[in-house]
Amino acid sequence: MSDFYSKLRSIFPPDRLYEDAARVTPYVSDGLTVFREEPKAVVMPISNEEVADTLKLCHEFEIPFVARGSGTSLSGGSLPIRDGIVISLNRLNQILDLDPDNRTARVQPGVINSEISAAAADHGLYFAPDPSSQTVCTIGGNLAFNSGGAHCLKYGMTSNHILGLTVALPDGTVAELGNDSLENAGPDCVGLFVGSEGLLGIALEIQVRLMPVPESFQTILASYDSLEAAGDAVAAVVASGILPGAMEIMDRLAIEAAEAAVSAGYPEDAEACLIVELDGETAAVDADFQALSTTMEQTGAKEVRVAQSTEERLLIWKGRKSAFSAVGRLSPDYIVQDGVVPRSKLGQALKDISRFSSEAGLRVANVFHAGDGNLHPLILFDATEADGLEKAEALAGRILRLCLELGGSITGEHGVGVEKLEYMPDMFSPTDLDAFNRIRRAIDPKEISNRGKMLPSKEAPALSSQGPHPLEKAGVISRM
Amino acid sequence: MAEQTQNMLKPSSIDELQSIVRDASKVIVQGREERLASPSQKEILLTRVSLSKLNRILEYQPDEYTITVEAGAKVNDVADALSEHGQYLPFNPPFADENLSIGSIIARGLSGPAACRYGILRDFILGVTLVDGLGERIRTGGKVVKNAAGFDIPKLICGTWGSLGTMTEATFKVFPIAPEYRTLVFKFSTFEAGHSAYVALGRSKFTLDVLDLNPDGHLFIKLGGQPGSMDNRVFTLENELGLSGEEPDEAFWDATIALCRFPEAGALVKVATSPKNIPALDIALRPKGQSRRYSINGYVAWVHWHSPLDELHNILENLGLTGQVVSGPEASSIVGNQSQNAFFNKIKSAFDPESKFPDLYS
Numbered sequence: 001m002s003d004f005y006s007k008l009r010s011i012f013p014p015d016r017l018y019e020d021a022a023r024v025t026p027y028v029s030d031g032l033t034v035f036r037e038e039p040k041a042v043v044m045p046i047s048n049e050e051v052a053d054t055l056k057l058c059h060e061f062e063i064p065f066v067a068r069g070s071g072t073s074l075s076g077g078s079l080p081i082r083d084g085i086v087i088s089l090n091r092l093n094q095i096l097d098l099d100p101d102n103r104t105a106r107v108q109p110g111v112i113n114s115e116i117s118a119a120a121a122d123h124g125l126y127f128a129p130d131p132s133s134q135t136v137c138t139i140g141g142n143l144a145f146n147s148g149g150a151h152c153l154k155y156g157m158t159s160n161h162i163l164g165l166t167v168a169l170p171d172g173t174v175a176e177l178g179n180d181s182l183e184n185a186g187p188d189c190v191g192l193f194v195g196s197e198g199l200l201g202i203a204l205e206i207q208v209r210l211m212p213v214p215e216s217f218q219t220i221l222a223s224y225d226s227l228e229a230a231g232d233a234v235a236a237v238v239a240s241g242i243l244p245g246a247m248e249i250m251d252r253l254a255i256e257a258a259e260a261a262v263s264a265g266y267p268e269d270a271e272a273c274l275i276v277e278l279d280g281e282t283a284a285v286d287a288d289f290q291a292l293s294t295t296m297e298q299t300g301a302k303e304v305r306v307a308q309s310t311e312e313r314l315l316i317w318k319g320r321k322s323a324f325s326a327v328g329r330l331s332p333d334y335i336v337q338d339g340v341v342p343r344s345k346l347g348q349a350l351k352d353i354s355r356f357s358s359e360a361g362l363r364v365a366n367v368f369h370a371g372d373g374n375l376h377p378l379i380l381f382d383a384t385e386a387d388g389l390e391k392a393e394a395l396a397g398r399i400l401r402l403c404l405e406l407g408g409s410i411t412g413e414h415g416v417g418v419e420k421l422e423y424m425p426d427m428f429s430p431t432d433l434d435a436f437n438r439i440r441r442a443i444d445p446k447e448i449s450n451r452g453k454m455l456p457s458k459e460a461p462a463l464s465s466q467g468p469h470p471l472e473k474a475g476v477i478s479r480m
Numbered sequence: 481m482a483e484q485t486q487n488m489l490k491p492s493s494i495d496e497l498q499s500i501v502r503d504a505s506k507v508i509v510q511g512r513e514e515r516l517a518s519p520s521q522k523e524i525l526l527t528r529v530s531l532s533k534l535n536r537i538l539e540y541q542p543d544e545y546t547i548t549v550e551a552g553a554k555v556n557d558v559a560d561a562l563s564e565h566g567q568y569l570p571f572n573p574p575f576a577d578e579n580l581s582i583g584s585i586i587a588r589g590l591s592g593p594a595a596c597r598y599g600i601l602r603d604f605i606l607g608v609t610l611v612d613g614l615g616e617r618i619r620t621g622g623k624v625v626k627n628a629a630g631f632d633i634p635k636l637i638c639g640t641w642g643s644l645g646t647m648t649e650a651t652f653k654v655f656p657i658a659p660e661y662r663t664l665v666f667k668f669s670t671f672e673a674g675h676s677a678y679v680a681l682g683r684s685k686f687t688l689d690v691l692d693l694n695p696d697g698h699l700f701i702k703l704g705g706q707p708g709s710m711d712n713r714v715f716t717l718e719n720e721l722g723l724s725g726e727e728p729d730e731a732f733w734d735a736t737i738a739l740c741r742f743p744e745a746g747a748l749v750k751v752a753t754s755p756k757n758i759p760a761l762d763i764a765l766r767p768k769g770q771s772r773r774y775s776i777n778g779y780v781a782w783v784h785w786h787s788p789l790d791e792l793h794n795i796l797e798n799l800g801l802t803g804q805v806v807s808g809p810e811a812s813s814i815v816g817n818q819s820q821n822a823f824f825n826k827i828k829s830a831f832d833p834e835s836k837f838p839d840l841y842s
Contacts, residue, residue, distance in 0.1 A: 099756065100683055101679045101682075101683065101755055101756050102754040102755055102756050102778075103682060103683055103755070104754065123683070124683065124684075124685075125683060145628065146628045146632070148626060148628070152625075152626055153545075153625060153626075154598070156599060156603050157626065157628070159632060159635065160599060160602075160603045169823075175819070175820075175822065175823050176819035176820070177819070177820055177823060178820075179752055179754075179800075179801075179802065179817070180754045181752035181753055181754050181779045181780075182599075182600060182776065182777070182779035183591065183600055183750070183752045183753075183776060183779045183780045184589060184602070184638065184639050184752055185589075185639070185750055185751060185752040185802040185803045185804040185814060185816075186589075186639050186640075186802060186804050186814045186820060186824070186840065186841075187589075187636055187637075187638070187639050187640045187643075187820065187824050187827075187840065188589075188602050188635045188636055188637075188638050188639060189636065189820045189823055189824055189827070190635075191602055191632050191634075191635025191636055191638070192631060192632055192633070192635065192636040192827065194632065194635075195628055195631070195632050196631055196632075212683055212684060212685060214685070215685035235543060238543055238545070239542075239543065241566055241656035241657075241659070242656070243655055243656060280687045281685055281686060281687050281713060281716075282685075283705075283709040283712040283713045283716065284687060284705045284706065284709050284713060286709065287705060287706030287707075287708045287709035288705075288706055290706070290708070291706060340622075340624045340626050340627060341624070342541070342544050342546075342623070342624055343543065343544055343545075343625075344541065344543050344544055369626070372624075372625050372626040373544075373624055373625065373626070374626050407623060407624070408622070408624050409622045409624055409626070409627040409628070409629050410629050411627070411628045411629050412624075412626040412627065412628060413626065413628050414628065415628050415629075416628075416629055416630070420629075424629070424630070427629055427630075428619070428620075428629075428630060429619065431616050431617065431618060432618050432619055432620060432630070434616075435612065435616065435618045435620075435633075435830070435831070436630055436631050438830040438831070439631055439827060439830045439831075440631075441830070442826045442827055442829055442830035443823075443826055443827070454630070
């Protein structure tokens, strides 16, 4: 084993290879701080060759590794692996090429999500996936976990915006997948790689699709006396044949938290708020807005506000995107879940979550992408209580199983990571999981690439309650 | 026991299909009654399977924007069921006159011109069930519009021509049909002028359902939206282009490839392109005088090829492009750049360790 580390030292100078506890400690967890594991080493490559050489070494010595960007995963996806190393990709953070005519950009994995849109803005383009942590999370992490955001119903998830990849496979082989086209000729290997949670290797260069910035937006904030009424309004919008860019719902607890945090101007007497946003060509948006207004008038809203300026629109979204971190004001600890239910089952799901919450004696704030049926229940608890975390985890598990019973999924955009491993057998049969394992072993026979994530195995991570991620406490990232 | 007609087994259940695959040495599944076998397969060992009896719409919930169908269901039947509720498959499955099955569309990886608006097949396939080379039934993805659990097999399987296994069911995301559409042709005088407008429109504020270009420099455009908005949008578009749009006529189709049926002879090849590399491709193809059409906002070139396929392979390889034969005797062949070959073959070995299904890459 000492051979491994001596060879690692031949690849990386001391300032890019951390082996002492003081310098590896910041890497012991990601956004899901209840899980912690100390890596043996952290390396910081600055070239594709260094990544590939590291993987060749890991393959030779069977050392497990996890690639990591900003560490904002909410499923423990970038949790270090016992006796393994962390490959920090933050210094691979260049936008290598931006081609406005092709509407693509080629970026390294450590590029921050929002920096792509910032770079493309001068050309009237943007990168559509918009996870709430987009100002700090990296595109490499977005790719690994197929991150979502508020606009997935119309624009899809990260996977729908990745066209081509240069990847380092777990044995250090470098492969080209896809191309710079939206279309494929042959199998969609990029589609398989995206969302594979790091099990198939590391993306070194990523060709992303850029989209024209919509010419016009209309953003509506409607308040309701009940969550059910807000849910019915979503159904009415869907039935009307209008396709909004986003439909989001927040419940009273989440509204209170967001108001306390950013004063977004949400009606604090409402039991639920619904945000509906239209985007596109001005003439088309104006016409859709007339139709939407007619629909919304019939949904029994207490109040309907329309953003009158870009500032008002951005404030509505600031409140929504801050909701998760803002919940930290209501409780010393909380965990967030990420289940999906069929949209028509939203009402039933919320009713059952409310009942589960009462039975567990724990408060739950609800924020969700209503257009997608993607729930984000925030379970508030106090980790200083003896069974605080266990009760919260039990409630979270009950909610995920409810999502499956209703025909949904255990994750809409956070990924399985380590957090939802135990629920994979509830969603997939042993045959399905065996197929996943065969795919994984075909690419990584030694199972060293992010071992212990996504696919249930005998390895279990250490569990300890450590409260919010430091970036969450600072309000920089949020759980969404 | 599966029904057998003319050396074709027609299972009526997934269990029957699993038995067939387990018992067979080599399997080829046909969504329609035509030869799809790759040249490497020896006819004598071949078990031919049709999914024509697995043709039901299993679940359609308009309020969910999702539909689940069996692989043998005809695309046209699915489209009819959706249109009754004002919805459609946004990836616009082409070749309607061929009466293809859903399985065939997925296996061939086909999207039509109107995929320009919201995305191609891979963007709308949410879940698949398939029988792999071990005869195992594998269900991946989900039936909800958002899901990040497990490997994304539904995307992978698009364009694999049955090389990983036999798909039996698929779930799609669907969208509402716009209340009104307008179709227009803008006749630029040269290919270069048309291409320049094509690129500019692709990165513009206009949200177009179709944006296609033919070698004459003519742009074919379709817009969808609320009735009250269409005149204004067309007016703005014409102002932007400095041309008046015309209703498409037969002359337009004569100069391009109509994507409603497969050509009777030759190979129809789908080439993955980007807007900027289209001129180089067009210049390379011109001497051959073969029909071509640039579609989906510049991301696809359709090429009707009559010469030996090797010649097209060399052209595409020189340009760093990849194409796949969609119809004709060499259907499923991948030409040009084959950088995914090694990676895909490893994946195939996981699905089909005994190589019962056709190879995709040689």
